[in-house]
Amino acid sequence: MKIKLINEQIRETLGIESPVFPKYVTQIINLANQNAQGTRPKVVGQLSDLIKEFPGKKFEEWEEWYIQRHPDAIKDAKEKIFDMVKKLKHAINKIDENLINEWAKDLVLVKTFLGLRFQEAILKKAAELKGVDYRLSDNTDESKGIDGYIGDMPISIKPETYKIKKSLGEHIEAKIIYYKELKNGIEVDLGELFL
Template identity: 40%
Template sequence: MGQMSEIIEEFRQEHPDGTFEDWVKYYKTEHDGDERLEEATETAYPMVEKMRDAFEEIDEEMTHDFLRDLVLFKTYEGFDIQEAILRKLGEMYNEEVTRASAEDESKGIDGYVGDQPVQIKPTTYPDDLQEGIEVPIVTYDENKSNKAMTVNASELSEEMDIEIGDEDD
């Protein structure tokens, strides 16, 4: 199908006011779009068949085991990790930290560093699910083999610096 980000950027440069119909015509004529879609379909369809076959293997017991793991183990472990990261963030910024209420959690907030809401997610959390999150996201990568964790608080740092700067004005 080609490097779509490069192709769409090329299209936008050549056709800044281009419509969806212009884009379809451009991709088909300038980048052999119909042929590329056929090739991509031939490549992807065997994977779809494998997913369908795997999906048919899922039974009630597997569903139960997955939900048990999610509810009992992952939830407990996730809250422990969030708690540890919040404590560390409090130390880093010399601020009190608090866990989010159920109402806050429904808004995508896991806790507060001072008055700043924050969300804590593993680095494996899908980017497309982060789009609606309006608070800084702190990510972590857990290395279970050596019991280490890497934390990225760059979004929070930017927000905290802005707030600190605004208070000085």
């Protein structure tokens, strides 16, 4: 038998009150925290290790135990996050319809096109480095996991995370080029091509 406990039920079972936040506030605070990195281990400690070390059972004991070891952590986290919230408030005041239109256009048109066409850019660059031609695959090749050819060599282009999924048993009759997404583009591993 399986049961599901949502966080609210777990809090209630453990006797921990749930704070009430206005709509959208937690999303903004989470965004600010991601940018400010206010709850990273260097600020609040390695919580997964600390909770294992904690000898008590009750929340109140945990709170006291933690604060003894990291007396300024909550304040430091709050200050980092609050500073970022102020920056976000400033940024949000700059948002108007035109800016949203540009953002939507960039996401829907430009980034979609780049996302779908970056495979061709990878093939073209790799072919250039090898001194050969390239071509995109047709529908038949695509159904076999082949994205294109560099010279006569069939190529499959996969995200770096695919390496973990390789154990699923999928077999592609092609050299695989791995890529990793970066904030401003992609990093491509052409290692298999030059073996």
